[in-house]
Amino acid sequence: xxxxxxxxxxxxxxxxxxxxxxxxxxxxxxxxxxxxxxxxxxxxxxxxxxxxxxxxxxxxxxxxxxxxxxxxxxxxxxxxxxxxxxxxxxxxxxxxxxxxxxxxxxxxxxxxxxxxxxxxxxxxxxxx
Amino acid sequence: xxxxxxxxxxxxxxxxxxxxxxxxxxxxxxxxxxxxxxxxxxxxxxxxxxxxxxxxxxxxxxxxxxxxxxxxxxxxxxxxxxxxxxxxxxxxxxxxxxxxxxxxxxxxxxxxxxxxxxxxxxxxxxxxxxxxxxxxxxxxxxxxxxxxxxxxxxxxxxxxxxxxxxxxxxxxxxxxxxxxxxxxxxxxxxxxxxxxxxxxxxxxxxxxxxxxxxxxxxxxxxxxxxxxxxxxxxxxxxxxxxxxxxxxxxxxxxxxxxxxxxxxxxxxxxxxxxxxxxxxxxxxxxxxxxxxxxxxxxxxxxxxxxxxxxxxxxxxxxxxxxxxxxxxxxxxxxxxxxxxxxxxxxxxxxxxxxxxxxxxxxxxxxxxxxxxxxxxxxxxxxxx
Numbered sequence: 444x445x446x447x448x449x450x451x452x453x454x455x456x457x458x459x460x461x462x463x464x465x466x467x468x469x470x471x472x473x474x475x476x477x478x479x480x481x482x483x484x485x486x487x488x489x490x491x492x493x494x495x496x497x498x499x500x501x502x503x504x505x506x507x508x509x510x511x512x513x514x515x516x517x518x519x520x521x522x523x524x525x526x527x528x529x530x531x532x533x534x535x536x537x538x539x540x541x542x543x544x545x546x547x548x549x550x551x552x553x554x555x556x557x558x559x560x561x562x563x564x565x566x567x568x569x570x571x
Numbered sequence: 572x573x574x575x576x577x578x579x580x581x582x583x584x585x586x587x588x589x590x591x592x593x594x595x596x597x598x599x600x601x602x603x604x605x606x607x608x609x610x611x612x613x614x615x616x617x618x619x620x621x622x623x624x625x626x627x628x629x630x631x632x633x634x635x636x637x638x639x640x641x642x643x644x645x646x647x648x649x650x651x652x653x654x655x656x657x658x659x660x661x662x663x664x665x666x667x668x669x670x671x672x673x674x675x676x677x678x679x680x681x682x683x684x685x686x687x688x689x690x691x692x693x694x695x696x697x698x699x700x701x702x703x704x705x706x707x708x709x710x711x712x713x714x715x716x717x718x719x720x721x722x723x724x725x726x727x728x729x730x731x732x733x734x735x736x737x738x739x740x741x742x743x744x745x746x747x748x749x750x751x752x753x754x755x756x757x758x759x760x761x762x763x764x765x766x767x768x769x770x771x772x773x774x775x776x777x778x779x780x781x782x783x784x785x786x787x788x789x790x791x792x793x794x795x796x797x798x799x800x801x802x803x804x805x806x807x808x809x810x811x812x813x814x815x816x817x818x819x820x821x822x823x824x825x826x827x828x829x830x831x832x833x834x835x836x837x838x839x840x841x842x843x844x845x846x847x848x849x850x851x852x853x854x855x856x857x858x859x860x861x862x863x864x865x866x867x868x869x870x871x872x873x874x875x876x877x878x879x880x881x882x883x884x885x886x887x888x889x890x891x892x893x894x895x896x897x898x899x900x901x902x903x904x905x906x907x908x909x910x911x912x913x914x915x916x917x918x919x920x921x922x923x924x925x926x927x928x929x930x931x932x933x934x935x936x937x938x939x940x941x942x943x944x945x946x947x948x949x950x951x952x953x954x955x
Binding site: 457458459465485486487488489490491492493494495496497498501503504505516517518519520534546547552553554559560561562563564 | 627691692693695696697699700703704705706707708709710711712714715718719720722723726767768769770771772773815817818819820824
């Protein structure tokens with residue numbers, strides 16, 4: 444799976460996508476691949492009280508990508524493909540997306556495994 | 572048709588860890604509210620039940636029907652109102668519309684939630700299920716949104732960490748005088764700052780507890796109110812607004828658009844401004860939210876709410892007392908009940924019935940925040 448943001452004909456970009464652009468109401472009919480881009484940490488937290496099926500602690504960040512001058516944000520775990528590897532981060536640090544198959548254990552919480560819910564996706568790893 | 576809306580009675584059960592399940596909690600608050608307002612069950616024409624997730628918490632759905640039957644309200648129109656944490660405020664909105672439009676002459680609003688049996692992890696997961704799947708899969712929780720927002724606020728506005736602890740200390744002190752509160756226990760800044768980290772930089776005492784409880788209010792037109800009582804409160808303005816579902820898509824993490832928009836609508840409808848408010852109940856599910864709402868409702872300039880708290884402006888004897896009830900922080904936060912209980916505190920303050928918590932107030936405001944600012948209801952009330 445690629446890490447894709449969505450763009451409408453007026454150039455507004457969001458992650459995730461929506462049926463209509465939240466900014467202008469136009470269809471979002473293009474995707475923008477962010478898989479090989481880097482982003483900057485806007486803010487972060489280390490969550491030490493996590494729900495069933497979620498790693499503990501779970502360091503999370505809101506990060507910002509720059510897509511041709513248009514900013515697009517995402518929220519994700521800070522980490523690497525190794526579930527046990529942790530990183531110290533600061534606001535402003537540069538990160539890159541890394542793919543993992545299970546961001547949290549499927550079916551352990553309220554949502555059934557086959558719900559409207561993907562369980563794989565991207566973490567953000569600090570760029571060395 | 573647009574009639575003035577009055578509140579002629581209210582009630583609140585003890586908040587905390589309760590043995591009662593949702594039906595019993597709702598019926599208890601409903602019964603006490605009928606008695607407080609001296610309204611007979613047969614006089615109730617609409618009943619709204621604010622509740623976020625009784626199905627998920629205890630497998631009981633259709634709670635509006637349960638309340639109507641247990642209180643003998645048939646054939647009154649009944650409806651459950653879910654707007655997550657702002658279900659109570661949304662109930663106030665619906666109750667006001669039912670009266671103002673002339674659809675109902677007497678409307679009972681009951682809000683409640685039964686949560687504690689699920690434990691912290693289970694309850695946190697039910698609440699986290701309101702998030703967008705793209706955020707849910709990362710293991711996000713409402714407390715972690717609060718942690719990220721608090722860090723951004725403290726770094727950007729150079730606010731001291733202690734100022735957040737002071738919100739908790741203030742609300743706990745207020746809660747000591749509220750016999751219905753989950754905690755009637757003072758804490759000091761050191762205790763708050765040394766409590767376990769939950770979502771860095773926020774610690775245990777920056778968060779409200781998980782709570783069982785119920786609260787109710789009785790609405791009618793001013794004309795009908797005068798048939799029942801000489802003293803009542805009017806709802807002079809209520810506004811509701813929605814922000815993004817995906818929290819990280821907001822341009823400024825420290826601005827809750829729903830707070831700003833619902834506040835402006837409420838002020839406009841009431842013909843009042845922030846300087847006219849004598850007492851306020853804000854949705855302090857997390858300490859940082861009190862700052863965001865103070866700024867969103869224009870009680871403080873952007874980035875300066877922490878100074879008002881440091882200066883004691885929001886203490887019970889301050890210029891604008893905030894959360895005289897103890898707030899969600901010490902009173903507890905039974906999701907569907909909270910917005911109604913906020914309204915009940917303002918009602919009691921304006922009626923002069925708040926006992927040891929009483930402040931001098933003719934006009935009060937309640938801001939009920941759903942999700943992480945996803946849906947917000949602001950209500951302004953005045954004494955008559």
